[in-house]
Amino acid sequence: MKSINADVVILGGGTAGMSAFRAARKATENVYLVEDHMFGTTCARVGCMPSKLLIAAADAAHHVREADQFGIHPDGALRIEGHEVMKRVREERDRFVGFVLEDVEAFPADRRILGRARFRNEHVIVVDEHTEITAQRIVIATGSRPFVVPAWQSLGDRLIINDNVFDWETLPASVAVFGAGVIGLEIGQALHRLGVEVHIFGKDNALGGITDPVILEKALEIFNSEMKLHLDADTSVSLLESGKGVKVDYTEDGKSGSVTVDYLLAATGRKPNVDNLGLDTFDIELDERGVPKADRYTMQTSAEHIFIAGDASNQLPLLHEASDQGMIAGTNAGHFPAISEGLRRSQLSVVFSDPQIASIGMRFKEISNTYDNCGCYAVGEVSFRNQGRSRVMGINKGHLRIYAEHGSGRLLGAEMVGPAAEHLAHLLAWAHQQKMTIAQMLDMPFYHPVIEEGVRTALRDLSAQLRLAEDLAGECAECPGQ
Numbered sequence: 001m002k003s004i005n006a007d008v009v010i011l012g013g014g015t016a017g018m019s020a021f022r023a024a025r026k027a028t029e030n031v032y033l034v035e036d037h038m039f040g041t042t043c044a045r046v047g048c049m050p051s052k053l054l055i056a057a058a059d060a061a062h063h064v065r066e067a068d069q070f071g072i073h074p075d076g077a078l079r080i081e082g083h084e085v086m087k088r089v090r091e092e093r094d095r096f097v098g099f100v101l102e103d104v105e106a107f108p109a110d111r112r113i114l115g116r117a118r119f120r121n122e123h124v125i126v127v128d129e130h131t132e133i134t135a136q137r138i139v140i141a142t143g144s145r146p147f148v149v150p151a152w153q154s155l156g157d158r159l160i161i162n163d164n165v166f167d168w169e170t171l172p173a174s175v176a177v178f179g180a181g182v183i184g185l186e187i188g189q190a191l192h193r194l195g196v197e198v199h200i201f202g203k204d205n206a207l208g209g210i211t212d213p214v215i216l217e218k219a220l221e222i223f224n225s226e227m228k229l230h231l232d233a234d235t236s237v238s239l240l241e242s243g244k245g246v247k248v249d250y251t252e253d254g255k256s257g258s259v260t261v262d263y264l265l266a267a268t269g270r271k272p273n274v275d276n277l278g279l280d281t282f283d284i285e286l287d288e289r290g291v292p293k294a295d296r297y298t299m300q301t302s303a304e305h306i307f308i309a310g311d312a313s314n315q316l317p318l319l320h321e322a323s324d325q326g327m328i329a330g331t332n333a334g335h336f337p338a339i340s341e342g343l344r345r346s347q348l349s350v351v352f353s354d355p356q357i358a359s360i361g362m363r364f365k366e367i368s369n370t371y372d373n374c375g376c377y378a379v380g381e382v383s384f385r386n387q388g389r390s391r392v393m394g395i396n397k398g399h400l401r402i403y404a405e406h407g408s409g410r411l412l413g414a415e416m417v418g419p420a421a422e423h424l425a426h427l428l429a430w431a432h433q434q435k436m437t438i439a440q441m442l443d444m445p446f447y448h449p450v451i452e453e454g455v456r457t458a459l460r461d462l463s464a465q466l467r468l469a470e471d472l473a474g475e476c477a478e479c480p481g482q
């Protein structure tokens with residue numbers, strides 16, 4: 001077995017690991033990056049990019065179908081060639097992966113190690129059975145993997161996860177998507193729009209990570225009118241005798257039903273890859289999911305020379321977060337024992353369904369947990385039904401709710417389902433990070449006619465309800481704030 005002494009070793013060569021590697025190398029050259037099987041990142045290979053490529057194809061089909069409303073009638077039946085759709089998805093995906101691999105190739109070859117890393121103790125990492133690294137500091141950046149209900153393993157190759165979808169040569173005839181979260185909704189709706197028969201099975205009426213009940217109700221109405229959603233069904237699944245498909249039996253609202261599909265896509269959440277790392281070989285404080293607890297500003301765990309970043313950290317499993325957390329963890333591992341707080345940006349998340357779903361700052365659930373006792377917040381809202389530009393474009397479906405604090409008048413957060421949510425959410429997240437008040441946001445320019453005018457309507461509604469410090473006479477002085 002080869003022995004190495006390192007200042008820093010990074011476990012996992014995805015987005016967070018690459019970011020940590022670059023950051024740590026600014027402090028010391030003696031840094032190693034260990035990747036289990038394949039560089040290229042989850043985002044580029046099987047996550048953000050291929051899913052958005054599939055969605056882009058679905059959007060193209062949708063726009064053709066929707067053209068009628070403008071008096072445009074594409075002649076003949078819409079023909080979707082599954083193998084052409086998937087060829088573009090795979091080719092463009094490979095192009096994105098290629099760029100990541102070029103970045104990896106630029107890292108010194110002797111500092112990249114392929115193999116599965118595991119702690120032997122708090123300072124020693126064993127990679128497969130070929131290398132032992134004694135490291136002064138360690139960054140865990142091992143990402144996450146889909147959580148799959150154990151009983152579904154009996155479905156054999158008819159059970160698929162997101163990774164499998166993007167390797168398809170062509171589109172299947174039918175899929176049952178389990179999980180109506182972010183992945184289930186994005187991939188499920190895209191497949192549906194590409195002509196695949198899709199049945200989405202969820203749990204507890206949850207949809208796309210929405211926490212605001214008003215937004216959830218609107219979203220359920222919109223998505224239910226397009227697809228077969230079973231969001232609170234009892235289900236049992238079995239492999240067809242032929243082995244070539246899956247039967248889903250379900251009961252919902254007292255009624256029973258059954259569907260037969262080619263595949264069951266498990267999109268029931270993801271699990272941080274920390275369970276097989278050997279964390280039980282030393283003392284480190286874990287959360288309820290078995291993930292090392294870490295300070296969100298330094299990414300330092302209770303074992304002070306060990307840092308964690310990206311999906312592995314069980315904080316916000318998003319690409320930009322993985323990159324930021326990797327940078328913070330790598331910088332601190334590099335400069336240890338000098339630790340500094342890194343930049344954590346305002347929360348921003350977007351689901352690329354149509355209409356899109358987005359949230360910024362505090363979600364409604366957090367707001368109600370924090371403020372419900374004192375009632376020191378107000379909500380402003382707008383429906384996109386009669387919003388000028390959205391109606392012009394025939395995309396006038398959705399609702400936006402913005403939350404602000406009485407007293408300070410500051411923007412707290414927002415949730416929405418609706419047109420251009422990816423852009424509106426950026427606008428709102430930037431204002432949130434700048435700690436703007438609703439009055440300051442209303443002082444900003446708004447062009448006409450644009451979808452952003454919908455944000456202004458919601459801000460005006462909010463402004464009319466907000467009670468500012470001078471009106472409160474001491475009330476809300478003890479507001480929990482953020």
Ligand SMILES: Cc1cc2nc3c(=O)[nH]c(=O)nc-3n(C[C@H](O)[C@H](O)[C@H](O)COP(=O)(O)OP(=O)(O)OC[C@H]3O[C@@H](n4cnc5c(N)ncnc54)[C@H](O)[C@@H]3O)c2cc1C
Pocket residue numbers: 011012013014015016017034035036037038039041042043046047048049051115116117118141142143144162183273277309310311312316317318319320322
């Ligand atoms: C279908 C899908 C769509 C998504 N879309 C979006 C999106 O649109 N926008 C967005 O912001 N986020 C999106 N995400 C989430 C985003 O992809 C992740 O948050 C991000 O990729 C996490 O990066 P990471 O570095 O933590 O993990 P990864 O990129 O997964 O890197 C972890 C690496 O660690 C390696 N590893 C694991 N165990 C070990 C070990 N023991 N030893 C050595 N190496 C190990 C793995 O092989 C892997 O390469 C999506 C995810 C999925 C699945």
Ligand SMILES: NC(=O)c1ccc[n+]([C@@H]2O[C@H](COP(=O)([O-])OP(=O)(O)OC[C@H]3O[C@@H](n4cnc5c(N)ncnc54)[C@H](O)[C@@H]3O)[C@@H](O)[C@H]2O)c1
Pocket residue numbers: 149178179180181182183184186201202203204206207208209267268269270316317318349350351352
């Ligand atoms: N656009 C994006 O930014 C994007 C896209 C995809 C993924 N992601 C990231 O990946 C993470 C994981 O995505 P995900 O969709 O797997 O998880 P998720 O947590 O968003 O959704 C999982 C859903 O599965 C449901 N569920 C759980 N067990 C079930 C069961 N047995 N049957 C039916 N439904 C069940 C849950 O109620 C939940 O709604 C997301 O939280 C997100 O951070 C982001």
